[in-house]
Amino acid sequence: METKNFKTLTAITSVAIFFCLLNAVWVCVQSYNLYTAENNFLTFEKETRFICSAIFYSRVIFSPLYNALLITFLVKQLVAIKRGILFPRINVRIIFLIAVCYFIGSFATDNQALLHFENNPLMINDGTITYTLLFIIFGIIYKVAVDVAEENNLTV
Amino acid sequence: MPIIVNVDVMLAKRKMTSGELAEKVGITQANLSILKTGKAKAVRFSTLEAICKALECQPGDILEYRE
Numbered sequence: 001m002e003t004k005n006f007k008t009l010t011a012i013t014s015v016a017i018f019f020c021l022l023n024a025v026w027v028c029v030q031s032y033n034l035y036t037a038e039n040n041f042l043t044f045e046k047e048t049r050f051i052c053s054a055i056f057y058s059r060v061i062f063s064p065l066y067n068a069l070l071i072t073f074l075v076k077q078l079v080a081i082k083r084g085i086l087f088p089r090i091n092v093r094i095i096f097l098i099a100v101c102y103f104i105g106s107f108a109t110d111n112q113a114l115l116h117f118e119n120n121p122l123m124i125n126d127g128t129i130t131y132t133l134l135f136i137i138f139g140i141i142y143k144v145a146v147d148v149a150e151e152n153n154l155t156v
Numbered sequence: 157m158p159i160i161v162n163v164d165v166m167l168a169k170r171k172m173t174s175g176e177l178a179e180k181v182g183i184t185q186a187n188l189s190i191l192k193t194g195k196a197k198a199v200r201f202s203t204l205e206a207i208c209k210a211l212e213c214q215p216g217d218i219l220e221y222r223e
Contacts, residue, residue, distance in 0.1 A: 154197040156187045 001081055009081070013074045024067040031060045034115060041115045051122070052115050059108035066101035069094055087146040095142055099135035103128060157194050160220045164192065166211040180210040 001009075034040055034056070041052035073094045080088035106128040114120045167177060178188040183203060190196050204215055211218070 151197045154190060154195060156183060156191045156196050156199050156203050 001086075006081065010078060013078055017071050017074055020067040020070050024064040027059065027063040027067075031056065048114075055108045055111050055114055058104050059112070062101045062105035063109065066098060066105045069098045069101060073098065085149070087142065087149045089146050089150075092139060092143045092146055095135060095139035099132050099139060102135060103132040106131070157196075158221055158223055160194060160222055161191050161196070161199070162218050162220055163188075163207070163211070166213050166218055170211055172211070177207070177210055181206040 035042075041049060041056060044052055073091055076088055076091055076094070080086070080091075107124060110125045110128060111120075111122055114122065163174075163177070167174065174188055174192070175185055178185045181188070181203065183206075191199065207218065208215055
């Protein structure tokens with residue numbers, strides 16, 4: 001890869017990593033404040049409390065995990081490019097994990113209102129489904145790219 | 157891989173080392189090793205041409221199909 005392109009990629013990746021970290025920290029802080037607030041979801045009725053707890057812990061676990069996986073993907077990509085490998089195979093699995101974590105984290109975020117207002121209905125955003133599917137499609141195409149790149153490396 | 161590249165025989169006939177061949181063909185010794193050990197997935201015509209030119213042989217002299 002050309003030095004200029006690599007430098008541009010590194011710069012944009014650094015900005016992306018920064019925002020991923022920011023988002024992960026924000027989710028953790030927001031979740032802590034919600035957990036320690038008076039009259040939080042833990043005071044709701046038993047049935048609702050179970051669903052609210054599931055949503056709360058899903059968001060606490062999967063949203064930062066999604067950001068961590070994104071950062072891992074970006075770092076592994078940069079390191080691999082520096083070593084001359086355009087598409088590292090390990091990133092295929094990471095992309096599919098990102099898709100799963102994004103779906104769960106995003107679904108939990110979409111239903112955050114339930115943690116504040118007991119009678120809110122469960123909802124799913126079309127963006128949650130669309131972007132999850134896009135991640136899966138990207139993962140499949142990335143896998144093809146990995147296979148083609150590996151074959152190209154074995155072309156003399 | 158059913159296609160085998162028999163470079164060693166021609167190297168011995170021409171009294172040439174792998175390193176010399178790699179240099180003449182313009183590929184790395186690692187790539188030549190990939191070719192010799194049957195790990196190569198494909199060979200470019202330009203590479204095949206360069207090998208035949210360096211070893212003064214025909215493609216059929218170094219390529220063999222074995223089921």
